[in-house]
Amino acid sequence: MxxxxxxxxxxxxxxxxxxxxxxxxxxALAARRITGRKSRTSRxxxxxxxxxxxxxxxxxxLGIIGPNGxxxxxxxxxxxxxxxxxxxxxxVKGRLAALIEVNAGMHGDLTGLENIFLTGAIMGxxxxxxxSKLDAIIEFSGIEKFIDTPVKRYSTGMQARxxxxxxxxxxxxxxxxxxxxxVGDVAFRHRCEERMREMxxxxxxxxxxxxxxxxxxxxxxxxxxxxxxxxxxxxxxxDAVGHYLKATMNRIGELSYVDNPRSEHTDGEVLGMTxxxxxxxxxxxxxxxxPLTMRMSFMLKRDVxxxxxxxxxRRDGGEMMVSLNSRHxxxxxxxxxxxxxxxxxxxxFPLGGGNYFAIVRLWDADRSELLAETPYKFMLQVDDRGKxxxxxxxxxxxxxxxxxxxxxQAVRTAHPTEVxxxxxxxxxxxxxxxxQPSP
Amino acid sequence: xSTLSAKNPFSExxxxxxxxxxxxxxxxxxxxxQSLLGMAWAVLLPMSMMLIFTFVFTRAVKVADGLDISMPYxxxxxxxxxxxxxxxxxxxxxxxxxxxxxxxxTKVYFPREVFPLxxxxxxxxxxxxxxxxxxxxxxxxxFTTSWTFELTPAIAFVPVIVAVQIIxxxxxxxxxxxxxxxxxxxxxxxxxxxxxxxxxxxxxxxxHNDGSWWGVIAMCNPMTPIIKGYRQCLLEGTLPSGGAFLxxxxxxxxxxALGWWSFRKMxxxxxxxx
Numbered sequence: 001m002x003x004x005x006x007x008x009x010x011x012x013x014x015x016x017x018x019x020x021x022x023x024x025x026x027x028a029l030a031a032r033r034i035t036g037r038k039s040r041t042s043r044x045x046x047x048x049x050x051x052x053x054x055x056x057x058x059x060x061x062l063g064i065i066g067p068n069g070x071x072x073x074x075x076x077x078x079x080x081x082x083x084x085x086x087x088x089x090x091x092v093k094g095r096l097a098a099l100i101e102v103n104a105g106m107h108g109d110l111t112g113l114e115n116i117f118l119t120g121a122i123m124g125x126x127x128x129x130x131x132s133k134l135d136a137i138i139e140f141s142g143i144e145k146f147i148d149t150p151v152k153r154y155s156t157g158m159q160a161r162x163x164x165x166x167x168x169x170x171x172x173x174x175x176x177x178x179x180x181x182x183v184g185d186v187a188f189r190h191r192c193e194e195r196m197r198e199m200x201x202x203x204x205x206x207x208x209x210x211x212x213x214x215x216x217x218x219x220x221x222x223x224x225x226x227x228x229x230x231x232x233x234x235x236x237x238x239d240a241v242g243h244y245l246k247a248t249m250n251r252i253g254e255l256s257y258v259d260n261p262r263s264e265h266t267d268g269e270v271l272g273m274t275x276x277x278x279x280x281x282x283x284x285x286x287x288x289x290x291p292l293t294m295r296m297s298f299m300l301k302r303d304v305x306x307x308x309x310x311x312x313x314r315r316d317g318g319e320m321m322v323s324l325n326s327r328h329x330x331x332x333x334x335x336x337x338x339x340x341x342x343x344x345x346x347x348x349f350p351l352g353g354g355n356y357f358a359i360v361r362l363w364d365a366d367r368s369e370l371l372a373e374t375p376y377k378f379m380l381q382v383d384d385r386g387k388x389x390x391x392x393x394x395x396x397x398x399x400x401x402x403x404x405x406x407x408x409q410a411v412r413t414a415h416p417t418e419v420x421x422x423x424x425x426x427x428x429x430x431x432x433x434x435x436q437p438s439p
Numbered sequence: 440x441s442t443l444s445a446k447n448p449f450s451e452x453x454x455x456x457x458x459x460x461x462x463x464x465x466x467x468x469x470x471x472x473q474s475l476l477g478m479a480w481a482v483l484l485p486m487s488m489m490l491i492f493t494f495v496f497t498r499a500v501k502v503a504d505g506l507d508i509s510m511p512y513x514x515x516x517x518x519x520x521x522x523x524x525x526x527x528x529x530x531x532x533x534x535x536x537x538x539x540x541x542x543x544x545t546k547v548y549f550p551r552e553v554f555p556l557x558x559x560x561x562x563x564x565x566x567x568x569x570x571x572x573x574x575x576x577x578x579x580x581x582f583t584t585s586w587t588f589e590l591t592p593a594i595a596f597v598p599v600i601v602a603v604q605i606i607x608x609x610x611x612x613x614x615x616x617x618x619x620x621x622x623x624x625x626x627x628x629x630x631x632x633x634x635x636x637x638x639x640x641x642x643x644x645x646x647h648n649d650g651s652w653w654g655v656i657a658m659c660n661p662m663t664p665i666i667k668g669y670r671q672c673l674l675e676g677t678l679p680s681g682g683a684f685l686x687x688x689x690x691x692x693x694x695x696a697l698g699w700w701s702f703r704k705m706x707x708x709x710x711x712x713x
Contacts, residue, residue: 014711077710081548084707104546109469121461122547 002093003055004174004205005079010052010088012074016044048074049229052088058173061196061206063220063237065213065244070226072209076100076176079207094173097123101178102163108152112143112162115151119166133169140195141165142188161188168195175199178209193219213241213316217354218388241316242355242381249357249377267304268371270360271297271339273311273378285381288350288393295343296360298372306332306365309342314376315391316355332365350393353384448703452550459553463560466532470561481565482572485520492516492643508645510674511580517573518670519642525566526608526662527633532558533612534619534626541713551706552699555612559605573673591676600668600679603691607661610695613702620712641666661687 049071056062064072077083078090080098105122106115116137120130130137138144141161143154151159177196196219200206210216216223216237223240225233225247233243276293277283286292294311308331312323324344326332333342357376364371384393471477493513496503503512533555537544540554581588619625640646640662648654657663664687668679 077545082545082710098547101542101546104542107465107469109472110465114465114468118461118465121458122543122549124455124458124549126457 003091004058004060004093005054005056005207006091007052007054007075007079008089008091010075010078010085010090011050012048012071012078012083013045013086014048016046047229049078049226051230052226053231054224054234056174056205056207058205059200059203060222061200061208061220063216063223063240064207064209064226065211065216065223065240066226067248071229072226073100073178074229075226076178076207076209079174080176092174095124095170096174096176097167097170097172098176099164099167099178100176102167103159106151106159106163109150111150112141112147112154113138115162116166119163120170123167123170125170137165137169140168140191157185157188164188164192168192168199172204174205174207176207176209179211189215213244217241238354238381242379245316245355245357246379249375249379266371267301267364268362269299269301270362270372270374271299273297273358273360273374275378275380276343284379285383286349288352288382288384289348289395292346292349293343294346294358295341297339297341298360298362299339300335300337300362300371302337304333304335304364304371307335307371308332308363308365310361310363311344311358312361312376313351313356313358313380315351316357319391321351321356321391327363327365348395349380349382350395351382352389352391352393353382353387356380356382448550448699452552455549455553458549459557459560462553462557463564466557466561467564478568481568485517485524485569486572488520488524489513489516492520496643506644507647510670511584511586514576514580514586514674515645515670516643517576518673519640519666521566521569521573522604522666522669523637523640523642523662524569525562526604527637528562528565529559529605529608530612530615530633531629532562533608534615534629536612537616537620537709538623538626538713544713545710551709552613552702555616556609559608559612563605577674588674589676593672593676593678596672596678597669600665600672603688604662604665606695607665607687607691610691610693610698613698614694617702617705617709620709636660636662639663658683661690663687 052071052075054062064075066072074083076098077100078085079092080096080100102119105119107118110118116134117127117130120137121127125133138147141158141164143158143161146154146158151162154162175196193215196206196208200219206219208216208220220237222234223237224231225240225244227244227247232247233240235243273294273296275283275286276295277286278291296309296311298309300307308325308327310323310325310327313321315321333340356379358378358380359374359376360378361373362371363369382393387393471480474480476483490513493503493516496506496516497512506512506515508515536554536558537551544551544554577588580586615625615629637643639657639660641657646654646657646663648658664679664683668684671677671679
């Protein structure tokens, strides 16, 4: 199938420093040119984005991640035709809707309803189309009660909901989403994710830029990592997150060793941490059900009577998953100056699929002194074979099926609404809570 | 496969006509929300200007009788001030339209011409409202003074004059909004410029080409035959006098062509420079 979006060798260059904004500056510049003096404002340029090649097929969701200033938003703006590339070519097939700041066109003095028409027109819908989708938009936004209130009285979250609801009903062929979902509450974010999945399933090509790695992984099929304006990785979302975080953690590591004054005069140094499979081979990726050994190597510059060792593991999104401290097991080590290894044996590693980052800390328990500490830089990937079990991969067993009471076939012929009526008061009350009275 | 190369500019702009309507409607809604008099302001502004100039020319300096005009001075002033207000509101609205819609320019794509054109659109709405009051003014002077109004077929030519004025304003508006994007001084200069331009145009007094440098400048100004044209068609029952009006049409078209061409050529830079 032909790609919906294709980037070929795309590059975008920006000028460093301020562009003269008033005529006075221009005159000054002209005067300097005439007198031959060098301008103080240098005309240097830099590439915000370079060598970007990718394609997105209809019905595919591509995630773009990367640190701040990596060129993510520039890529989206190029795609949305707000910027023009300085090299390469971009092709887009069909109608494009960009959820880049959905509130850009809103006006605070207009009511929610008026803003739906305005935002819809800005996004390329005609009046008849907006009218036909109006009920769906209002319902999706969940702000029926305030639809005739000027938007300036809305909360930030409500404004974002109104904007997203309108944009989500544009029915595009290509959808760009840039961080708009970070506002809005959990329920609305969930609804937006659902809507995005629905659109992708219906054949929309989605390009999703975000810092929320968990959300990205749950929506996207493929992920592109940008760093310093260049693509550094394309592949499965989990691998891409691993690649991105590894690069980021290394960078944090370099920084913290320079900045952290504690590391200067400590008496220990962590040399490394390796992950070993049951057969003793070194691994970077494990299966949650298999045994795992975590081996830490470190150096002590003096004898320590009661050494405690700690490791902590975070998931890629940043959640602290577990901390293993030898002292919690009542274990301390007596260690002389020199190089040492210590291992933790785990019968299994019951965490969900994803990337995990570990640290090592060494303590002198007698003096409560931190001897050495690393950043979260030791990476271990857990492969759950795409099962997506969540944060954990709990060992568990299912029982055999037992039929408690067989259902008599004849009951199923009744009309569904009658069944609800027949179930009596309880079901009726539940309905009351759920169904909004129609105006 | 549609590419990012420029499409036919006319059809692209046409496909965004509903957005243009929506933006004009937004401007009007926002302008008259939270205001007691609302749309009446569209009439009150040129009306009060007319009263001021009537006072100045008939009471303060008493030159109205020597002005060589074929109609009561208030009518003369109003038929000049209403189109002039439209023209100056078009330009003053356009000049700031890109910068004021910075959010949209940097976040959403659509033809950027929509911004200056929507400013002209909302000024046009005010123009229509203010223009309709002319009927009442004409009736008042017809029945209370020796001046009489005659309905002539020339009145059918008014839409042509309006169209020429809009084309001229659109061309200038695009040039100015673009210039203001790069140099914000343009907006400040325009305020002074419009004052000067008004007195170089036959808005509140007639201008005759008497061969002096002043007369030549005033006659080369395309707004002079345009404003004069409104009075001729509406109140004097004659078509605009040939040469000057045709020259104004040609100038308007040339300015529009230059404005639109350069606007399209530069528009990809707007999001970076704003």
